[in-house]
Amino acid sequence: MAFTERLRAAWTTSSSLVCVGLDPDPSRFPTAVGRDAGAIEAFCRTIVDATGDLVCAFKPQIAYFAAHGAESALERICEHIRRNHPQVVLILDAKRGDIGDTAEMYAREAFDRYGADAVTVNPWLGTDSLEPFFARRDRGVFVLCRTSNHGSAELQAVRDASGDALYETVARRAATDWAKRASVGLVVGATQPDELRRVREIVGDLPLLVPGVGAQGGSAAEVVRHGATRDGTGLVVNSSRAVLYASSGDDYANAARRAVLELREELNAASRR
Amino acid sequence: MAFTERLRAAWTTSSSLVCVGLDPDPSRFPTAVGRDAGAIEAFCRTIVDATGDLVCAFKPQIAYFAAHGAESALERICEHIRRNHPQVVLILDAKRGDIGDTAEMYAREAFDRYGADAVTVNPWLGTDSLEPFFARRDRGVFVLCRTSNHGSAELQAVRDASGDALYETVARRAATDWAKRASVGLVVGATQPDELRRVREIVGDLPLLVPGVGAQGGSAAEVVRHGATRDGTGLVVNSSRAVLYASSGDDYANAARRAVLELREELNAASRR
Numbered sequence: 001m002a003f004t005e006r007l008r009a010a011w012t013t014s015s016s017l018v019c020v021g022l023d024p025d026p027s028r029f030p031t032a033v034g035r036d037a038g039a040i041e042a043f044c045r046t047i048v049d050a051t052g053d054l055v056c057a058f059k060p061q062i063a064y065f066a067a068h069g070a071e072s073a074l075e076r077i078c079e080h081i082r083r084n085h086p087q088v089v090l091i092l093d094a095k096r097g098d099i100g101d102t103a104e105m106y107a108r109e110a111f112d113r114y115g116a117d118a119v120t121v122n123p124w125l126g127t128d129s130l131e132p133f134f135a136r137r138d139r140g141v142f143v144l145c146r147t148s149n150h151g152s153a154e155l156q157a158v159r160d161a162s163g164d165a166l167y168e169t170v171a172r173r174a175a176t177d178w179a180k181r182a183s184v185g186l187v188v189g190a191t192q193p194d195e196l197r198r199v200r201e202i203v204g205d206l207p208l209l210v211p212g213v214g215a216q217g218g219s220a221a222e223v224v225r226h227g228a229t230r231d232g233t234g235l236v237v238n239s240s241r242a243v244l245y246a247s248s249g250d251d252y253a254n255a256a257r258r259a260v261l262e263l264r265e266e267l268n269a270a271s272r273r
Numbered sequence: 274m275a276f277t278e279r280l281r282a283a284w285t286t287s288s289s290l291v292c293v294g295l296d297p298d299p300s301r302f303p304t305a306v307g308r309d310a311g312a313i314e315a316f317c318r319t320i321v322d323a324t325g326d327l328v329c330a331f332k333p334q335i336a337y338f339a340a341h342g343a344e345s346a347l348e349r350i351c352e353h354i355r356r357n358h359p360q361v362v363l364i365l366d367a368k369r370g371d372i373g374d375t376a377e378m379y380a381r382e383a384f385d386r387y388g389a390d391a392v393t394v395n396p397w398l399g400t401d402s403l404e405p406f407f408a409r410r411d412r413g414v415f416v417l418c419r420t421s422n423h424g425s426a427e428l429q430a431v432r433d434a435s436g437d438a439l440y441e442t443v444a445r446r447a448a449t450d451w452a453k454r455a456s457v458g459l460v461v462g463a464t465q466p467d468e469l470r471r472v473r474e475i476v477g478d479l480p481l482l483v484p485g486v487g488a489q490g491g492s493a494a495e496v497v498r499h500g501a502t503r504d505g506t507g508l509v510v511n512s513s514r515a516v517l518y519a520s521s522g523d524d525y526a527n528a529a530r531r532a533v534l535e536l537r538e539e540l541n542a543a544s545r546r
Contacts, residue, residue, distance in 0.1 A: 023375065063371060063378035069386060071344055095371050097395050098336060099422040102296070105336035113342060122370050124397040124417060126424025144397060149372040151399025158433050158442070166428060166439075173427075 003118055003140030003183035006089055007207055010056040011233045013087045016264045017224070017271070019057035019209070020047065020256075021093065021240030022077070023064045028245050030252045040065070041073040045080055047244060050253040052085040054260045057236050059091040059209075060114075078114045090117045091209065091236070095144060097122030097129055104132040111139050118142055120187055120209070123170050124155075127177070134182035140207075141184050145170045145199060148189025148212030157195075167195060171202040185209055188227070190218025190237070197226035205229045207236060213263070214242035220263060224270035232271035239263055276390055276413030276456035279362055280480055283329040284506045286360045289537045290497070290544070292330035292482070293320065293529075294366065294513030295350065296337045301518050303525045313338070314346040318353055320517060323526040324533045325358035330509050332364040332482075333387075351387045363390045364482065364509070368417060370395030370402055377405040384412050391415055393460055393482070396443050397428075400450070407455035413480075414457050418443045418472060421462025421485030430468075440468060444475040458482055461500070463491025463510070470499035478502045480509060486536070487515035493536060497543035505544035512536055 001009075011017065022044050026035040033043045048058060058081050065074040081090050092114050096106040110119035110133075118140030121133055133141045146156050146167040156167040164172075171186060178184045186203065188196050190212035199208065208227050212218035220237065227235050239259070247255030274282070284290065295317050299308040306316045321331060331354050338347040354363050365387050369379040383392035383406075391413030394406055406414045419429050419440040429440040437445075444459060451457045461472050463485035472481065481500055485491040493510065500508050512532070520528030 025374070061375055061378075063369075063375045063382065066344075067378035067381040067386065069344065069348075071339075071342065075342075095369070095395075096336075097370065097397075097417075098368050099420060101298070102334055102336045105334075105340035108340040109336065113340065122368075122395050122397050124370075124395050124428055125420050125422060126427040126429075128422050128424035144370075147372060147398050149398060149401050151401035154399040154446075155397055155428075155439060155442070156399075158431070158439060160431050160433065166431060169428075169431070 002138050004207070006117055007056065007140070007236070008233070010087055010089045014054060014056050015268065016054055016056050017233065017235045017237045017267045018055045018260055018264045019059050019091065019236045019238040020051050020055050020243050020260060021211070021238045022047065022058060022060040023240045023244065025064060026068070030248050030250060032250050040068060040070045041076055044077045046253050047256050048077070048081055048085065050257045051243065051260045052088055054257070054264055055088055057089040057091050059093050059238055061093045061240070075114060078116065082115055090115070091142065092116035092119045095120050095122050097125050099125055099129050103129050107132040107136060111136050118185070120144065127173070130178070134178065134184070137182070139183065141182055142187050142209045143170060143174060143184060145174070145186040146188045146192050146195045148191045148216050148218065152189065168198065168202060171199045175203040175206060179206060187211065190223045191216055193222045193226045196223065200227050205234055207234055209236045209238065211238045213237055214239045220266040221270040224267055228271055237263070237267055275411050277480070279390055280329065280413065280509070281506070283360055283362045287327060287329050288541065289327055289329050290506065290508045290510045290540045291328045291533055291537045292332050292364065292509045292511040293324050293328050293516050293533060294484070294511045295320065295331060295333040296513045296517065298337060299341070303521050303523060305523050313341060313343045314349055317350045319526050320529050321350070321354055321358065323530045324516065325361055327530070327533045327537055328361055330362040330364050332366050332511055334366045334513070348387060351389065355388055363388070364415065365389035365392045368393050368395050370398050372398055372402050376402050380405040380409060384409050391458070393417065400446070403451070407451065407457070410455065412456065414455055415460050415482045416443060416447060416457060418447070418459040419461045419465055419468045421464045421489050421491065425462065441471065441475060444472045448476040448479060452479060460484065463496045464489055466495045466499045469496065473500050478507055480507055482509045482511065484511045486510055487512050493539045494543040497540055501544055510536070510540060
């Protein structure tokens with residue numbers, strides 16, 4: 001099944017736009033989890049199993065594994081998700097961007113080694129740098145369009161001679177050229193509601209991966225209002241810290257589940273309005 | 274010693290602007306090296322030891338290791354370089370770009386886990402995404418400015434309302450704001466000689482990491498003519514495939530050495546003119 005169909009099925013099955021971001025930081029783990037070599041894997045598996053029926057996607061952030069030399073834990077977590085939560089889409093948040101053979105190696109890393117359904121990539125190097133990802137026709141590619149951090153305007157919001165902001169140029173290219181050849185989506189931060197609406201205008205029904213609700217200050221209701229498609233989907237709304245660290249006690253799995261339930265309901269309520 | 278001084282010392286000691294890129298592709302290894310688990314490490318160590326006295330830098334490309342699950346081999350290769358070729362600068366080519374805590378994790382990956390002297394990063398997410406790298410005052414940060422691939426113009430060469438191309442904006446920010454706070458350099462492809470000259474005009478003596486000579490078609494003499502500083506340095510000129518795969522026979526180490534010697538001489542001859 002191609003990525004777009006998998007994602008659509010995941011929205012339906014879970015009745016959820018929520019994506020849980022797996023950004024494991026051992027310094028924030030509950031005491032019971034510990035901080036030894038196996039803690040990252042155990043913590044992520046617990047979070048995954050506590051929330052798997054409530055989400056459309058899981059999004060491991062590879063940097064958190066790489067900083068700790070925990071790639072094999074990430075491999076096993078990805079396998080666990082694919083095996084035990086096959087209805088949930090697996091997005092590797094890697095933000096890769098390189099050229100030619102090197103980009104091909106990154107595509108292998110995401111799709112073959114970790115078995116991700118989709119990967120996040122950086123468009124700064126141009127369309128040819130994205131081709132090795134696009135070539136995997138059954139997988140998805142989320143391109144960084146307008147990110148949630150305050151410095152994102154420096155390049156992404158620069159206007160060209162015709163008055164278009166660069167993030168609009170990226171969105172337009174995604175909707176036309178790229179979408180013809182690949183299951184492409186865009187990353188647009190929840191902290192930029194006007195830009196989110198603008199991107200949705202440009203890209204029609206393409207899926208948008210939206211970080212920045214919760215800890216970063218974006219509003220879930222605003223995200224739905226500005227970013228949802230007409231059928232109330234089209235969004236993969238990520239929450240990481242607010243879920244993973246909802247409690248620092250032994251009840252962290254239940255607390256994570258409650259945090260996801262709340263966010264799901266908040267998004268669904270906004271979607272019904 | 275801060276990165277800029279380390280690099281200056283490396284140029285002097287080696288009389289070389291050459292950087293050897295470590296992009297190990299087992300499918301291209303000489304038969305004698307084999308393709309088993311240890312082959313990547315053995316191949317890279319041989320190349321490193323055959324060329325270590327002739328180069329100012331080694332640049333492992335992390336994607337080639339990640340695609341093969343060979344992070345521990347990369348750790349050992351980096352340690353081998355630091356221990357046995359301490360005068361050579363170690364640049365991790367990772368092209369990372371992310372925000373906040375995630376960017377901090379990538380800084381740990383490059384500088385703590387692999388012990389790199391410098392890392393390549395992507396500026397698309399803005400200055401705040403680069404801060405965790407800048408904060409490591411003794412390390413270097415090479416920001417992608419104008420890359421060597423044909424699609425690089427799509428975003429990097431877009432002109433803003435005042436007529437500046439985005440790569441010029443990146444170069445200007447590097448030379449002013451960023452250089453005050455970090456040992457910053459830029460990545461500029463050898464395939465764009467005019468842009469290389471333009472960047473050099475903007476950034477004064479900042480170091481430029483230049484991929485794209487050899488296999489990608491850039492001219493070494495042109496790179497020096499357009500990119501060198503007045504003292505004939507300022508450049509880290511990368512060659513990967515032309516060195517690593519100079520021979521597919523048992524003489525691959527000698528062939529790699531000869532390829533580096535030739536490139537070094539070509540660059541030095543152009544620098545003397």
